Amino acid sequence: MDPNLLYWKSQGQSFLSRVRIWFNLLDPSLLLCSDAQIQGARSLIGGGEDSEKDAAAQTLALSSVHADSGAVLPLVFRPPALMPVAAPLVVASFLPHSSVKPALIWQLLLQSYNAGFNYANRNSSSEQSKTASLKQLLLIAGTVSYATCAGALPQIFINRLGVRSAPVQTFFRSILPIPLSAALAFFSVSTIRIEETETGIQVFDSHGSPVGISKAAGEKAVRETALSRAALFGTTAAVPNLLIFLLNRTRLFQRNSLLVAPLRHISIALILGLMIPVSFSLFPQLGTIKKETLEEELQAAAADGHLFYHRGL
Template sequence: MLGVGAVSYASILGAFPFFFMDRYTLKSPVTHLVVKRLLPAPLLGLMSAFTVVAVRCPEFENGIEVMDRNGKVVGVSKKAGEKAVKETALSRGILFGTTFFLPAALMHFVERANTAKTPRALASIRMLLIMAVLAGMLPTSFGMFPQCGEIKREELEAEILSSTEETVLFYNRGI
């Protein structure tokens, strides 16, 4: 249900600038530049981050397991869950925002250089740029934060503080 809500929300938010532009007959070149070229990348990044937060909402509510250095589960922490979801949402937002923004910016220069003569050639170049940027950003996005995150003992809940003397605890961030 959360996935359906996230996809619906992303679709509505993605269509809203175009609806707004048509409704109020904003046809200036600057408006078209902003709505068609500049606005989609940050919107896609925000929607990707929001989707991660919406789908992983139970980790905010229930928490995730935290472990000591030996891998022994010490307890379940909501604060570690919040940190894990925030890190994943940030990495997803950067992944998809950059993957959408960079090819659009590079296509501007390709179009100005007039290297591709037909629309089919332009579409092929756009797809190649998207694949190249995505191939570079995927490992970058996954490598931004370690899979096994660390959280200081002082940042955790009281029941976990009383159950261990470790100064740093670990959690699985998820994908």
């Protein structure tokens, strides 16, 4: 089992411990480290010592190295890059645009980045090739295209239907984006990582030894990750809108309507930043699957009643 997964097995089995770990791993300053430094940090971990130097190396390896391939993740798709890159895209995507074109452009950028992040951080334990197949590339392109058009639907409805009613505009701009954002985030993970459900992923026994490939574990890993991503984007869409709705009823904001726009932008970025470690922590990175759920040929290996699998991110 990879040293990163061994760490999650010993340290990341409770929700609060995972949140604490992810707050450290999402430090943007980790992006400044070179590939050589990352590989050096990876070579240091697993020695059994608990020095401050080893702790820093462990943090760098966890935030920058793929737990299946052992390769350094692309810079913009490392977990610490999610907040700096995605925040402006999310804020711009939730803006009340005046036409369809800017809504489509910002949705295209956001959905493209989401697809790249989902693919780079997938479970690749059963893959024979390190390069994406033509089928996978077409699937990514189709997912991005569909999610882009679907994400711009509120603006498309407003423009094509000529909506002028304030309550109807509020529905399309503030209410519809909440379930839509959650659904599209769930859809993106489910489709980009569908190969894991079709071919399966590697499972491990309690000693960390690989025992086989399980489709059931692949389905569970993809479903959990999709739910966590839906929680991330659904909450990011819901909380700022609720906050603006409540503040608009106060005298201060009724007299100073110009405060609404900057507060909306700040609250979206703030909620996104808070929800990233929370959503990453909803399910363990090293998940467990019960013996009864496994394929028959793998049940004998589950001596403790379950096996472990890497969930991906």
